[in-house]
Amino acid sequence: MPLLEIRNVSKRFGGLLAVNNVSFSIAEAETTFIVGPNGAGKTTLFNLITGVIHPDSGSIYFQGQEITHLSPDRAARRGIGRTFQIVKPLRNLTVLENVMLGAFQHTSSLAKASEESKKVLQFLGMSHVMHLPCLGMPLPMLKRLEIARALATRPKLILLDEVVAGLPTAEALRLAALLKRLPEWGISSIGGVEHVMQVVMRTADRVVVLDHGTLIAEGKPQEVVRLPQVIEAYLGPKYKELGL
Amino acid sequence: MNFYALLQAVLNGILTGALYGLIAMGMALIFGVMRIVNFTHGAFLMLGMYVTYVLFQAAGMNPYVGFIGAGLFLFLFGWLTYAGLLRPIRGQADFMVILLTMGLSLVLIDAVQLIFGADYHQINIALLSKNVRLGPQISLNAPWLVSFALALLLAFALYFFVMHTMFGRAARAIAQNRYSAPLMGINVNRVQGVTFGIGAAAAGIAGGLLLPVFYLFPEVGNQFRLKSFVMVVLGGMGSIQGAALAGLVLGVVESLTSLYWGNEWALAVDFAIFILVLSLKPNGIFGSQRV
Amino acid sequence: MKRWQLILAGIIFVVAVFLPLVIRTDYTLQVLFRVFLFAALGLAWNLVGGYTGQLSLGHAAYFGVGAYGLALFAKLGVNPWVALAIAVILALVSAAVIGSVSFRLRGPYFALCTIAFAEVVRLIVKNLPNVTGGDVGVQVPLLFPTSTIRSFYYAALGLTMIAFGIIIWTERSRFGYYLMAIREDEETALSVGINTPRYKLLALLISAAITAVGGALYASLFLYIVPDQVIAMEISTEIAIVAMLGGAGTALGPIVGSGILETAAELFKNIFQEAHLLIYGALVILVVLFLPEGIVGTLSRKLHFFGKAPTAPLTASPLPGAKEEAERVSAE
Numbered sequence: 001m002p003l004l005e006i007r008n009v010s011k012r013f014g015g016l017l018a019v020n021n022v023s024f025s026i027a028e029a030e031t032t033f034i035v036g037p038n039g040a041g042k043t044t045l046f047n048l049i050t051g052v053i054h055p056d057s058g059s060i061y062f063q064g065q066e067i068t069h070l071s072p073d074r075a076a077r078r079g080i081g082r083t084f085q086i087v088k089p090l091r092n093l094t095v096l097e098n099v100m101l102g103a104f105q106h107t108s109s110l111a112k113a114s115e116e117s118k119k120v121l122q123f124l125g126m127s128h129v130m131h132l133p134c135l136g137m138p139l140p141m142l143k144r145l146e147i148a149r150a151l152a153t154r155p156k157l158i159l160l161d162e163v164v165a166g167l168p169t170a171e172a173l174r175l176a177a178l179l180k181r182l183p184e185w186g187i188s189s190i191g192g193v194e195h196v197m198q199v200v201m202r203t204a205d206r207v208v209v210l211d212h213g214t215l216i217a218e219g220k221p222q223e224v225v226r227l228p229q230v231i232e233a234y235l236g237p238k239y240k241e242l243g244l
Numbered sequence: 245m246n247f248y249a250l251l252q253a254v255l256n257g258i259l260t261g262a263l264y265g266l267i268a269m270g271m272a273l274i275f276g277v278m279r280i281v282n283f284t285h286g287a288f289l290m291l292g293m294y295v296t297y298v299l300f301q302a303a304g305m306n307p308y309v310g311f312i313g314a315g316l317f318l319f320l321f322g323w324l325t326y327a328g329l330l331r332p333i334r335g336q337a338d339f340m341v342i343l344l345t346m347g348l349s350l351v352l353i354d355a356v357q358l359i360f361g362a363d364y365h366q367i368n369i370a371l372l373s374k375n376v377r378l379g380p381q382i383s384l385n386a387p388w389l390v391s392f393a394l395a396l397l398l399a400f401a402l403y404f405f406v407m408h409t410m411f412g413r414a415a416r417a418i419a420q421n422r423y424s425a426p427l428m429g430i431n432v433n434r435v436q437g438v439t440f441g442i443g444a445a446a447a448g449i450a451g452g453l454l455l456p457v458f459y460l461f462p463e464v465g466n467q468f469r470l471k472s473f474v475m476v477v478l479g480g481m482g483s484i485q486g487a488a489l490a491g492l493v494l495g496v497v498e499s500l501t502s503l504y505w506g507n508e509w510a511l512a513v514d515f516a517i518f519i520l521v522l523s524l525k526p527n528g529i530f531g532s533q534r535v
Numbered sequence: 536m537k538r539w540q541l542i543l544a545g546i547i548f549v550v551a552v553f554l555p556l557v558i559r560t561d562y563t564l565q566v567l568f569r570v571f572l573f574a575a576l577g578l579a580w581n582l583v584g585g586y587t588g589q590l591s592l593g594h595a596a597y598f599g600v601g602a603y604g605l606a607l608f609a610k611l612g613v614n615p616w617v618a619l620a621i622a623v624i625l626a627l628v629s630a631a632v633i634g635s636v637s638f639r640l641r642g643p644y645f646a647l648c649t650i651a652f653a654e655v656v657r658l659i660v661k662n663l664p665n666v667t668g669g670d671v672g673v674q675v676p677l678l679f680p681t682s683t684i685r686s687f688y689y690a691a692l693g694l695t696m697i698a699f700g701i702i703i704w705t706e707r708s709r710f711g712y713y714l715m716a717i718r719e720d721e722e723t724a725l726s727v728g729i730n731t732p733r734y735k736l737l738a739l740l741i742s743a744a745i746t747a748v749g750g751a752l753y754a755s756l757f758l759y760i761v762p763d764q765v766i767a768m769e770i771s772t773e774i775a776i777v778a779m780l781g782g783a784g785t786a787l788g789p790i791v792g793s794g795i796l797e798t799a800a801e802l803f804k805n806i807f808q809e810a811h812l813l814i815y816g817a818l819v820i821l822v823v824l825f826l827p828e829g830i831v832g833t834l835s836r837k838l839h840f841f842g843k844a845p846t847a848p849l850t851a852s853p854l855p856g857a858k859e860e861a862e863r864v865s866a867e
Contacts (some may be wrong), residue, residue: 281646
């Protein structure tokens with residue numbers, strides 16, 4: 001049984017069809033990337049999966065159960081974690097406290113939550129900034145914080161929206177290496193990236209390509225990247241015959 | 245119930261409604277462009293009323309001329325209020341703006357009370373006793389008709405101004421997207437200051453128009469303060485057409501409520517509608533958050 | 536939570552317990568009653584306002600329900616303390632209703648909605664003279680057999696200590712963290728599985744209960760209440776300002792805020808008489824302009840205790856939420 005199943009999901013915003021009859025599935029312990037040019041519908045899809053908005057048509061299944069119309073907090077409690085494209089640290093809390101919020105999903109004890117969170121922060125190499133307030137932290141740290149907070153909820157699936165956007169390449173690759181290890185803990189991940197293809201190629205087990213809300217390709221990274229429709233979507237029709 | 249009593253109530257409601265609408269338009273303008281919840285609006289109305297009163301007492305100026313003075317005074321006062329008090333707290337939560345405008349309201353009311361005393365005042369002009377009869381059953385008070393006409397005129401003028409002038413366009417641009425507006429060469433601060441001034445002036449003018457038919461006392465503005473919020477929300481926060489229409493609707497609703505249930509329930513009904521709309525259609529009956 | 540706040544509060548409470556032995560005049564005790572009453576009310580408001588970020592301007596509704604609940608049920612022959620308990624239950628019911636509608640709203644809509652509800656309560660009470668006595672008012676029973684102001688003073692002090700205790704406990708519990716998460720960013724709170732509507736409501740219920748008790752105390756002291764006195768918007772704003780002046784989001788804040796505001800208001804009334812509202816309004820303006828984090832909040836930051844700025848949400852406009860972001864991004 002697939003971990004996540006998207007069946008014929010569509011979403012319209014006024015005149016704009018943001019997601020157009022998209023279907024695909026994610027297996028357990030798998031790293032998938034949704035790629036596509038800006039405006040392709042990746043964030044909308046993420047919002048649909050996590051319950052921030054609901055599809056106009058189609059359905060979404062998680063671990064065999066329908067989650068199409070769940071509220072975001074219930075989706076989170078089912079085991080879907082997410083990070084946001086624009087980082088949202090809780091500015092007035094420390095790094096550790098931010099992560100503890102995620103850990104609180106499984107315990108009400110401050111001590112236990114703190115312990116759990118410290119482990120997660122260690123995994124992400126953030127132990128040295130644990131007790132600092134988030135206010136004024138550099139972006140790479142905040143991105144890691146987003147991931148840490150989501151991981152502390154012990155999700156089965158984590159959605160990482162543009163998780164490497166805005167990061168210097170070295171940092172992006174480091175992060176990608178970390179993400180590659182998630183399946184060891186049984187966590188599947190879906191990343192949404194626009195153009196940092198190096199990360200995608202190295203980390204993804206599978207790639208799904210969106211263009212203007214429509215799924216135009218899916219499969220192994222190396223194969224998908226060569227498909228003419230994918231090249232056309234990214235670079236324009238002139239380059240269709242390129243083939244890499 | 246008597247059909248004519250009903251009709252009379254509806255007509256009276258429309259007459260008051262136009263004035264309500266003018267007040268609400270001022271507030272909608274302010275909220276639409278600056279997202280400021282202006283709790284001083286009632287005090288602005290009160291100030292306008294007093295200015296018109298002073299002009300009447302000191303210079304014998306008919307309030308239907310004097311309201312212009314009220315408008316000008318409040319325009320300046322509004323602009324200064326924005327520049328001096330509201331702009332410094334721009335980045336803060338709406339709650340702070342509410343508190344500040346509440347504080348300002350208190351200051352203004354008490355200041356007026358210190359200067360003019362807490363007594364009720366009333367003016368007497370020839371027009372007051374005149375009534376227009378529409379058939380044997382319906383009688384409309386002449387001052388209300390005049391203020392209705394003027395309010396309607398000003399409302400259209402304001403609408404035109406916002407929709408069809410460069411300034412109005414600039415204001416609407418800011419309302420839609422405060423961050424890109426400056427990128428198009430709009431002097432956001434100046435536009436916002438002027439907008440606030442216009443909003444305040446609308447309240448002040450309404451006050452002036454109310455002078456012939458209302459008692460004048462320092463707290464006269466309070467009843468309108470909350471009512472104008474109801475109208476602005478009903479009309480869709482920031483939509484001045486919506487606010488104007490909501491004003492008319494509210495005027496009629498209040499009038500009918502007074503007829504069937506008594507005066508004291510009118511305000512309660514206002515709030516009940518308010519809550520109903522907020523819970524069912526948070527964007528207001530007439531739509532979304534644009535001027 | 537900073538040590539110094541706890542210590543200072545402890546000192547204040549200890550001193551307060553012994554104050555009546557030193558202070559003889561009823562008048563001063565009455566002022567102090569007001570100080571601690573509004574401290575308790577401010578602390579209660581703070582739970583929903585400062586910690587959860589839901590800045591209500593309609594708490595007078597619960598205050599009034601407490602006052603009128605006590606008065607009306609006692610009139611029916613019920614023991615005053617039982618009447619008080621019923622009043623609290625009524626306040627909880629009101630809070631559930633008000634919260635379920637208001638909490639779905641954001642920003643100014645929320646504040647306006649709370650105001651509207653409080654006004655509806657006031658108007659209903661005003662316009663049903665057969666039930667509530669209307670504008671004429673209604674008598675309130677004495678909660679304490681001896682009608683000395685001292686009993687009321689201790690009751691208010693006790694309420695303050697209870698409220699303070701609740702706040703301290705909240706700060707150190709998961710509940711408190713969840714509330715602060717909701718305040719900082721509700722979308723993020725949802726994304727980590729926090730059932731935000733439930734916690735907002737819980738905070739409001741606690742807040743309403745304490746406020747109602749305060750209302751009942753106040754009513755019992757005056758022995759006679761009218762709607763415009765106990766369900767007035769002035770009370771709602773006074774409660775909010777007490778918390779804000781002291782420092783919303785801090786435990787000690789409302790106590791300090793009340794101490795300063797209530798004594799200052801009393802002084803203004805005596806010295807300025809006519810202009811006391813003007814001074815009060817000017818004070819509000821000055822606080823908003825120059826002390827948005829309140830006294831304790833500003834001190835907290837200045838003393839650099841781990842940089843927690845509890846009232847930052849009041850001083851920063853919220854970022855667009857995920858939903859708005861979803862629509863904005865999709866429209867690109």
